[in-house]
Amino acid sequence: MxxxxxxxxxxxxxYVESFRLFLENSTEHQCMLEFIEKKLPGIIxxxxxxxxxxxxxxxxxxxxxxxxxxxxxxxxxxxxxxIHNDVIEPSVExxxxxxxxxxxxxxxxxxxxxxxxxTSLEYESRMKASGNMKMWxxxxxxxxxxxxxxxxxxxxxxxxxxxxxxxxxxILVSGTSSxxxxxxxxxxxxxxxxxxLYVSSTDVEEMLNVAGLKYQSYDLPSNMDITDCFTEGxxxxxxxxxxxxxxxxxxxxxPLDLKKELVEDLKNLYSExxxxxxxxxxxxxxxxxxxxx
Numbered sequence: 001m002x003x004x005x006x007x008x009x010x011x012x013x014x015y016v017e018s019f020r021l022f023l024e025n026s027t028e029h030q031c032m033l034e035f036i037e038k039k040l041p042g043i044i045x046x047x048x049x050x051x052x053x054x055x056x057x058x059x060x061x062x063x064x065x066x067x068x069x070x071x072x073x074x075x076x077x078x079x080x081x082x083i084h085n086d087v088i089e090p091s092v093e094x095x096x097x098x099x100x101x102x103x104x105x106x107x108x109x110x111x112x113x114x115x116x117x118x119t120s121l122e123y124e125s126r127m128k129a130s131g132n133m134k135m136w137x138x139x140x141x142x143x144x145x146x147x148x149x150x151x152x153x154x155x156x157x158x159x160x161x162x163x164x165x166x167x168x169x170x171i172l173v174s175g176t177s178s179x180x181x182x183x184x185x186x187x188x189x190x191x192x193x194x195x196x197l198y199v200s201s202t203d204v205e206e207m208l209n210v211a212g213l214k215y216q217s218y219d220l221p222s223n224m225d226i227t228d229c230f231t232e233g234x235x236x237x238x239x240x241x242x243x244x245x246x247x248x249x250x251x252x253x254x255p256l257d258l259k260k261e262l263v264e265d266l267k268n269l270y271s272e273x274x275x276x277x278x279x280x281x282x283x284x285x286x287x288x289x290x291x292x293x
Contacts (some may be wrong), residue, residue, distance in 0.1 A: 026224035060144030064098035162291035175202025178270035178281035201285030
């Protein structure tokens with residue numbers, strides 16, 4: 001790896017731009033929304049029984065788009081309950097976007113929102129220091145486990161905060177996705193960053209098995225149109241390559257042999273050609289962990 005390659009996370013504006021493009025070109029949010037629509041009502045059927053208040057914790061809530069869809073399902077399931085929705089999110093920009101989204105959304109009168117500008121580890125440290133561990137009816141961690149240093153310890157901590165009958169929902173890339181294959185082959189040759197770990201549902205399920213926790217997994221089929229990645233100099237394609245490799249300006253800074261090999265694999269191994277367009281396998285997994293209480 002040449003020293004000129006650096007993590008995409010080192011350039012916040014470029015990361016945000018590439019992430020926005022990823023959402024535009026993938027069915028990431030659509031597959032999550034379909035899961036929330038079809039599966040979530042059954043999953044949350046026990047979290048609010050007999051309770052006048054339901055406590056929900058969003059770990060890495062981002063801009064709140066998925067959170068509000070989840071809350072709508074909880075409201076529909078428990079129409080009389082008051083909902084406390086706490087959000088752990090380290091990005092000021094994302095919290096601002098979340099608050100703006102809430103302000104524009106109707107029917108949230110029975111929900112109290114509290115935002116904590118901190119990482120999951122900072123939240124954990126603060127709770128342990130206070131000695132006042134708040135318990136939760138439902139905790140969700142959506143696409144955030146890549147950004148914690150100790151995944152197993154993080155899952156264990158939040159699992160201990162579940163009330164009886166509560167659930168922990170984890171959503172991340174599937175072990176069957178092209179992400180998993182790309183990371184396994186190219187991870188060691190891409191810029192290492194303490195902020196991003198290559199982890200898939202297979203890794204998380206192994207951790208849950210070792211811990212003896214009861215869970216159920218659901219596949220969320222998804223793809224991403226990466227056709228522009230194969231046109232040299234295409235601005236959108238270059239941003240998508242940055243996102244796929246977590247590397248800032250990958251096309252300009254990667255050694256030629258690495259770039260050639262990776263782009264060929266993206267085209268021939270990690271995507272499917274449908275009508276002349278290339279679709280990267282972006283399949284996610286939703287893992288629902290039961291409370292041990």
